[in-house]
Amino acid sequence: MSYIKPAELVTRMADAGEYKLKLSARDTLIRAYMGAALLTLGAAFAVTVSVQTGQPLLGAVLFPVGFVLLYLLGYDLLTGVFTLGPVALYDRRPGLRFRGLLRNWGLVFLGNFLGAFTVAILMAIYFTYGFSADPSPVGHAIGEIGHSRTVGYADHGAAGMLTLFVRGVLCNWMVSTGVVAALMSDTLIGKVVGMWLPIMLFFYMGFEHSIVNMFLFPSGLLLGADFTLGDYLLWNELPTIVGNLIGGLTFVALPLYATHRIRSEKRTPLSGATVPRSRTRRPAASAAPVVASVAAEA
Template identity: 70%
Template sequence: MTYVSPPDFVQKMIDAGHSKVLMSTRDTIIRAYMAGAILALAAAFAVTVTVQTGNALVGALLFPVGFVLLYLMGFDLLTGVFTLVPLALLDRRPGVTVRSMLRNWGLVFLGNLGGAVTVALMMSVIMTYAFQTPPTDVGARLGEIGHARTLGYAEYGAAGMLTLFLRGVLCNWMVSTGVVAAMMSTSTSGKIMAMWLPIIVFFYMGFEHSVVNMFLFPAGLMMGGGFSLGDYLVWNEIPTVVGNLVGGLLFVGLVLYATHARTGRSRRAVELERLEAARRAGDDQVVPAQAGALAR
């Protein structure tokens, strides 16, 4: 069987978080850079498919190809380390501290940003013939996305900010579920299938992914989107990063850790202990019948 039980894959999650914290700066940056670049290419692919077919569902169905590839090659996304690394800290693994966790997050953020912006520049050159012509339909769509998902939120003030934050939460709930789902199988095909499903949900629903946005918005700016760098940072990237952290850690990492790595005592075990204490106290008439029922 290729299925890995929850207690076992949660231990894999903790081990993965531990190894990422202890990784060298060089390797952390390289793996994060490549993850950002591959995810950016997948986003460009999905937007192209959506524009050309007029069907957003087709783009969403195909987008997970990038996530699958980067995971199988052992590259790291910010959304993933938000979920995995804190578990190693909670488990008190040697060498894992708050400082080392923040270091890992910072390096992965920079690496993802570098990879995504590199692809944004390449795609912008391709879609404008090195900025000599107006952008293609896909390039124009990237500019529209940037405008709608910055100034579109700003138009509603605090309500827009809350909406943006919650879209970030829901995004990494799904994306980190994909990361964890890959650990549920020991076969490549099982990993791919398990990863694919939650990633479709996040992309089609329009949730906010901090690394995908590192491509979408710089590309939109390069191709004449009607928003500024400040709009992007304040009305998208920063709240999205916070939302991704909360979603991945709270709804995936901590939940699985609490119930599978630090499993609560069953009611049967508690009751058996109570009956044993009663037996020792001399309540011999009640205990045997109750203990026998519990044992069954």
């Protein structure tokens, strides 16, 4: 089938979340590192296109390249596991505990930061000929993004902090929708289209994504932009992470699970069809190939 109905989609989300929470620390870190690296290369590409063409919409249309590649390759972002991990816990998958969820989030955060910061260093070298010249126009634009989206919020005080938080919420509403959309289809083109649409929307609207910001703001600091590390942490990264967490849980994970989870004990047979009375989950070891396949798509 090329389209997966919502009830089966929620089961796939829980399978993917369970798989990710049971990954080793080594695999979690590698996948998080590579996921952020690909995403932030896509962000650098989008900013380059926007600056060189003067068309921000074109940059937004092309930005999802990195996101699509990282999820097709089975890598991870913190914003994605903010949604998939809790679904597995809601579904009471055997062996999962809240502390395991926190462990996963911590490892993915660390891997994402290292991957994004690596790209920030490489791109800063690229924009300045190895720090031997002033930043290129694209490098200058990245520095201005860092300034306007830290000091710019601070200038508005509490209203600026509220705006930053709301942009974080809206961002992961879209990003987590893209993560889930990768599970809606069993065809490559279906997955790509499903991921592309919400990611394009979030980037063009200027919502705040904690992982993209792990690249943009350290890049700005390396390129001499007029804001500090404290500005970045207080007036962007930390509130953005909280907003991303709440956005993914409140507007993606909880609504889908609440209304579409399969209640096996309440199912009734369809007319003319034989339906099993319940769905028995396989033990984790025997289900691993199937779960791994689903998780790789998420």
